[in-house]
Amino acid sequence: MSSEIPAMGKMRFCAVFLFLILTICGSTNIDTISSDIKIKNVDRIIDCSSQLVKSTSKLTLENAGKVPIKNFLLAVESAAKDNLAFLGAKDSNNKELRLIETTVKGFDYIKFYRVELKDAINAGSSAVITTESVFTKSLIPYPTAITQQEDQLVKYNGNLYYFSPYYVTSQKTNVILNTKSVESFTKVKPFSQLDGTLIFGAYPNIGPFTEKELNVHFKNNSPFLTVSRIERLIEVSHWGNIAVEEKVEIEHTGAKLKGPFSRYDYQQDHHSGPASVRAYKTLLPASAADVYYRDTNGNISTSNMRVKKDSVELDLRPRYPLFGGWKTHYTLGYNVPSYEYLYHSGNEYLLKMRVIDHIFDDMQVDELVTKVILPELAHNIKVNFPYALTRLADSVHYTYLDTHGRPVISFTKKNVVENHIQDFQLRYTFPTIFMFREPLLVVASLYSLFLCVIIYVRLDFSIHKPEHPHKE
Template sequence: MKVQVLMENTGTNSINSFHIAIESKMHEMLSFIDANVKTDASNKHPLMPRRVSISDNRDKSFYRLQLRDNVAPSGTVAVEIEMVFVNALRPYPAQINQLDKQLVIYDGSPYFFSPYNTIKQITTVTLASSNVESYSKVKPVSLSGSTITYGPYRNTPAFDGTSVTIHYENNSPFLSVVSLERVIEVSHWGNIAVEEKIHIKHVGAALKGSFSRFDFQRGQSYENIPAVKSFKTVLPASAKDVYYRDEIGNISTSHMLQLEDSVELDIRPRFPLFGGWQTHYTLGYNVPSFQYLYSNGNSYLLQMRLIDHIFDNCVIENIKLRIILPEGAKNIIFKAPYQVERDADGLHFTYLDVVGRPVISIHKSKLVEHHIQDFNLRYDFSQILLLREPLLVVVIKDEANEARQKVAGILEEIQCLQENRESLYESFSSAISKYKAQKNSNAFGSARKKFDLDYKKIYADVTVFLEKLGTEKAESTITQQIQEIQTKEMERKHLLDQTASLTEQIVVGKIDREKYIDNLQSNMAKRSKLAEEIAILNSNL
C-alpha cells in the first residue's frame, strides 16, 4: 500500500512530528512500513517510523514520524508512506479443481485510516486481473479494467473504519516460505559459506480432488493455472559451488545463470506445487570473504544480507539466522537493519576446535522483499589465532581413490547429458504443439529432423561414457542402471515419435478427434511413468 499525503498544520504552533494509525486487524498483517518527506520533485528525506502507544486509543496501533524540519502554522509537508501487509488476500472458494481459476477476496477500506480529518482523498485499487466478480460500491466509485477507483471523498473524519470487499480472479501462485533456517559460516581463510534449509508451501486455493499429470501437461501453456512449476532465486554475483538438494538427493533439473550483478538460479521442485502442497529443500553456496568482511588491525566488520531473494513477491513467515564466527572472536556487536529478536549466543564445534566457535542467533517473522538489507556484525579477532590449527598437507598415491574420482566425473558428465535430453524433449514437445496450432509442416519437419539428430548424439555420448565406466571398473550396479536408463529413454523417444505421428494425422484429417485424444492420453501416461522411473534411476547414481 502506497499513500501520498499532503499535511497542513492547522494549529497555532509549529510541529515537528505526526502519527500514522493502523487498525488492529490490519496491524496483525503488517510486515513493513516506511515513509519519506518529499522535499522537491526528485529529492526525498527518509523518516523512521517508531511504534508508540496512545492511551486514548489502545485499540489501534500508532507510529510516530519525526520530521527533520518544523512545519510552521498553515505550512504543509508532503509525505509518502509505504506499508506491506501479508496474508491480506484469502482464496474464495478455498478449494478448486486442477484447471479452475483462482478467486480471492480482499477486505480493506476506501479511506486512508488516519488519526486526522482528511479534506480530500482518492483510493486506487489495482487488481491482478480484470475479472471482478463483485466489489463494494461506496460512491463515488468506478471500475476500469483491473483498476477500481474510490472517491474523491471529502471531509472524511478521523479513524473512519468503513470497509469494502473485492472478489476477483487472481491466478498468481501464492507461495509462502513457512520456515527458513539460514546459516552463515565465516572463515578467515578467504571463504564464507551460506546454507539455507527452506520449507515452502502454496497457500492459495487448495487442490480439490486428485492430481492429473495429463491435465497439467496439457494446461501448462494456460496462464490461468495457479500452480508452480519453477521459480527464480537470486544469489550474490560472486556465489560459487552452488548446490540444491532435498531429502532424496541432488535435484539436477534446475539451472543456474551467471549475470553481471547476480547469479540467477531456476529452482524446479520434483513436482508442481498446487494449493496446499509443500516442499522442503536445502540451498547452499560459497562467497569470497574479501567482499563482505572488512578489517582494521584485529577489528572486523561483517556486512551481508540478512536474507536472499528466494522468489518474486516472497513472504517469509519465520526465519532463524545463525552466524558462525571463527574460534576466538570476541567483543561481538550485532546490528540489524530493522527490529529482530536475538536469541542466546552459542558455540559450534568442528574439526580441531578447542573452545568452540561463537554463534550469533536471531529470529524474525513476516518478512518480505523489502527486508533484503544488510546487517553489520563487528568483532575482534587476533590474527595469531590462525596458527592454532595446524595446516596439514598430505600427498598420498591412492589408486582406488583416483578411480572413484574418475567414476564420479564420468557420472557427472552423464547427468549433464540427461539434463540436455530433458531439454530436448521439452523443445520437441513445444514444436509438436506449435505444429498442431499453426499447421506449418515445413517448420515441423525441420524440428523433427533436428530432434532425431540431437537425440542420436546424446545417446552415442552416453554410450561412450558407459564404456569408460567399464574401463575404470565401476560398480556393476552403476553400469546396469545407466544401461536401463538408455533402454527406457529409447522407449520414451519412441512414444514421443508416436505423439508426433498422431499430431500429423489429426492435422491432415486421417484420424478423428476422439480417437486422437484417447491415444494421446494413453501415450502421455506411459511417458509420464517412464519419466518417473528414469528420475529414480538418476537419483540413485
C-alpha cells in the same frame, strides 16, 4: 533507633527516584494526537496483483497551528495490524524517515507509529510524505478449494478510507488488480472501473479513525507461496570465503486442490493448474559460486542458473508442482568471497551481510532464523540490526581442529517480506595470530606422528636376541 531513620529515608528516596525514572522512560513511547495537524489530500494505491497487499499513500500534511511540527502519527486499524509486515515513510526528497512504535492513551486497540520529520513543518505550511505498507495473508481464497482446471478467486477486505488520526480534507484510492475478472466489489459513489483497476473517490471531509468496509472479489492466479520457515546459516572464514546455506520449507497457501491430480493433463495442457506453481526464480549475489540445490532425495539440477551483471539467477523447479495445501522443502547453498562482506582494521572485524536474501518475487516468510558462525576464539561480539529482530541465545559450533568451539550468533523474526532484505552489522575482535593456530596444530600433529614412527622403527621389541656364531 535514630541511626535507622536516615537509612530508611534514603531507601524511600531511592525507591521514589527509581519510580520516577521508570515512569519517564516508560512514557517516552506515549504520544498525543495533535489537533494542529490536518491532511489536505491523500492519494492511495492498493496493489492486490500478487499474494501480498502493498499500499502506497501520498499524504499532504498541513500545519494549522502556530508552532512547528517535528513529527506526526501513522495509525493501523485493529483488523489489519496483525497482517502488517512492513511500514515505511519517505519525505519529498525521497529520504527515509525514522518510525518509532508508540501508543496513544485511549486507543490501545490501534497500532501507532511516530514519524520523525527531518525538516519541521512551520505554521501555515505543508509537506508531502509518502508511506508504504505491506500486508501478508490479507487475500483470502474464496472458494477455499478448487479443481485442477479452475482459476483461483480471492477476497480482499480492507478500509475504503485512509485510516488516520487526523482530519482528511480529500482522498482518493486506486485498487490495482491486474485482471478484468472481478466478481464483485464495494460500490460507494463516486467509483469507476478501468481495465484492471478500481478507482474510488475523491471523498471529501473524512473524520479521524473513519472506517468503511471495502470488499473486492476477483481472480488472482499469482503464486501463493509461503515460506513457513527458513534457516539461514552464514559461516565466516578468514581464509577468504564465506559459506551460506539456507534450509527452506515452502507451502502453497492458496486455494486447496479439490479432487484428484492428473499428471497427464498437467503435462499436456499448459492451461491446466493455473494457480499451481511449477517453478520460481531465486536471486543470489553476483559473486556466488559452487551453488548446490538439493532435497531429501538428493541433488537437483541447477542447469538453469544464469550469471548476470549484478546477480546470479537460479531457476528453482521442485520435483513436483505445488497446488494449494502442498508442501516441499530443500537446501540451497553457495560460497562468496569474504572481501566483499568482511572488513577489518587490525584485530577488529566488521561483517555486513543481509538478514535474509531474495527467495522469490513477492515472498512472504512466516519465520526466519539466521545463524552466523564466527571463527574460533572471536570475542567482543556486537550486532546492529536494521530493524526489530529477536536475538536468540548464543551457542557454540564444533568443526575440524576446534578445541573451544566457534561462537554462533542467532536471531529470528516473524512475518518477513522483501522489504526486509537489508544488511546487519556484526563486529568482533579476532587477533591475527590466531589464524595460524589451526595450521600449527596440523604441523604439530604431523610432527608428533612422524616422531612416533621414527622412534617406533628404531626400537627393538624382540624378547630373544639372535646368537652370533663364534669365529675360529
